[in-house]
Amino acid sequence: MSVTGLLFSGHSSCTRADTVVDRGIRRLPVLVTLFVLCAFAFFLPQPAQAQSPIPNAVPPTxxxxxxxxxxxxxxxxxxxxxxxxxxxxxxxxxxxxxxxxxxPPTSKCMGCHLVIATDKPRIQKLTEYWEKREPPPxxxxxxxxxxxxxxxxxxxxxxxxxxxxxxxxxxxxxxxxxxxxxxxxxxxxxxxxxxxxxxxxxxxxxxxxxxxxxxx
Amino acid sequence: MSLQNIIENWSSYRKGAEQGGHHNYEHLWGMVIDLNKCTGCGACVTACYAENNLAVVGHEKYSRNLGMNWLRIERYWDEPDLGEESVAEYQHHGASFLPMHCQHCSSATCEPVCPVAATYHTPDGLNAQVYNRCVGSRYCSNNCPYRLRYFNFYSYYEESWPAPLHMQLNPDLTVRDKGVMEKCTFCVQRIRTAKDTARRERRKVRDGEFTTACAQTCPTSAMTFGDLLTLHTPGGGVGETEAASLWKKHQVELGKSRQQKQNPELRGYRVFEGLNTDPRVLFLERVREV
Incomplete structure (x- = not known):
């Protein structure tokens, strides 16, 4: 009832309350399905933005x-x-x-990696280069x-x-x-x-x- | 301009300069060389060697006409007057110099003879040589009336730039190898850089924004490089450049094999104009006291 009431509260063409309830009950399964679908879609991760194509471009294949x-x-x-x-x-x-x-220069790497993930072996290797003042080849x-x-x-x-x-x-x-x-x-x-x-x-x-x- | 384009538009591609050529130019790079100012010092030749990775072939090969100088200074000596003139006066008259680099002819004789379309005309009005397409048939060189194309009969890389010297090579250019024809490009890498800068700043290339290495180095500013498109299509390109105004001033017109000058004191001429190659380099005759 609460769902249908909310959905039909702004329906001005119906004058009598029982008609409103009737219509609401008849449409209830459809509405519930729609609601569930919308909720499902809302909580899904949204790949839609990444998939919108790049304008004026034909990407090579x-x-x-x-x-x-x-x-x-x-x-x-x-x-x-x-x-x-x-x-x-x-x-x-x-x-x-x-x-x-x-x-990027090694200083750009070290800008983050002086503090981030300093225990990882790759970062330790990078720090070695940094301390030797040499760029990684x-x-x-x-x-x-x-x-x-x-x-x-x-x-x-x-x-x-x-x-x-x-x-x-x-x-x-x-x-x-x-x-x-x-x-x-x-x-x-x-x-x-x-x-x-x-x-x-x-x-x-x-x-x-x-x-x-x-x-x- | 792809090979397909050349094949499809072959009839118009062969059109001579007097019919207006076949090109829709974006630019029309050209040059004016004032021989009054030229002292024959050869700074332009050195600049060209430095800018364009020209191979230094050595004395022995150079004397066999294998030099790779895209720009050469030709010397012409006056006929010694064997009459009353003394030797001293002959020396006073001295030599005349003619800096010769690719004339970038509008209807270039080298272009239609290339079997693989390695040489062609760019929309910038340059006579281009695509090194990696060249197969070394040397037809273009044989068909050039100015002899301004140079062929790599040897691989000069090792001997020309031994170990530390390879650091001086210009990275904007290929180092040409054996079996490839090469020629003056009007320093296309500088043109490219200037056009890229202009595009980044959303404007047209300005006159005098850049110049070729030879014109930049010339101690007497005898060379003037610029866009001549206003001579071909009025109101196009960069506008009225210094070079284009010199062409107008000396009443030399593009696309003609014979000029009709109103004033005999005008000094402009083009080399081998009668061959109808429509060269893009204007020489201003040297004036002397007799």
């Missing part, structure tokens, strides 16, 4: 699997991105303003040939900053070429990054098609 590049420290991207929700551009800070995305994963010119800034501008796309979701744009880094520990190359791969994406997204835009 090619995949690649090659040898894994070993790193001095097994940096867990998944812990940082997926569990802690850190933006890609917090560490790869030059992506939006220069050709290269950049590897990271190995390059996404390596383009020397005759190719790729500009991160322009791509971020095209798909995120100049596209009314929230910067918080930039990882979906990064995933165009870098794959689902949020699910990886050490970053792996999961797109072919060949000329055909670039060209198909440029064709689909109306990018420039001049040889000298990319070749130098």
């Amino acid at each position: 090619d995949t690649y699997s090659g040898p894994r590049v070993e790193q001095p420290i097994e940096f867990p991207h998944d812990v940082h991105v997926e569990q802690n929700g850190i933006n890609c551009m917090y560490c790869h800070t030059y992506a939006r303003r220069s050709k290269v995305a950049g590897i 990271w190995n390059k994963v996404h390596d383009l040939p020397d005759f190719v010119h790729f500009n991160h800034e322009k791509h971020i501008d095209r798909f995120v900053l100049g596209n009314d796309f929230p910067v918080e979701r930039v990882k979906e744009v990064c995933a165009f070429c870098h794959g689902e880094v949020k699910n990886m520990t050490v970053a792996e190359k999961s797109r072919p990054l060949t000329m055909g791969f670039c060209q198909r994406c440029h064709q689909a997204n109306e990018g420039p098609f001049d040889c000298w835009k990319c070749h130098k």
